[in-house]
Amino acid sequence: MNPALLSTKGRGSCGTGSSPKGLTAARRRDAAGDWIDIQVKDNGIGISKLDIQRLFQDYGQATPETATKYGGTGLGLAISRRYCELMGGSISVTSELGRGSCFNVRILANCADLPKSAASREDEGVSVAIPAYG
16 A cells, blocks of 8 residues: 555655645445545646546656656556555546646555455566665
C-alpha cells in the first residue's frame, strides 16, 4: 500500500513544489466487500482527460513536457496500479487543468485473504525495487 500512496503523493506535488492539498481515508462496506478508500488531492497543474489515459501505463507520462520539466520514469503509477490490483482493488484519477487532481486508491480491507490466483500471470516472478523515502 505504501508504494501506491507515495506515488500519488509525489504525483500530487508535481508542478507546485508543495505537499498534497488533502489526504482522506475511510473504510467502507458494500455488496462487493470491505474496502479501504484513500483520496489524495492537490491543487497542482492538473492533467487533461487525454493525458490521463497514459498515466497508469508503463513509462507513461502525462506529456513529454511533464517528463522533461518534472522528471521521473513514468513507472510509479503503473507499479501502484499493479499493487492495488494485487490487493483486489484499483487506482484512478480525476483532474482538471489548472485546478489540480484527485487520486483514488481502493483496496480490499482483508486483502491477505485473497487467493493466490488474484495475481496476474504477467506479474509472476516480477520483483520491484522501491526506493526508501525518509
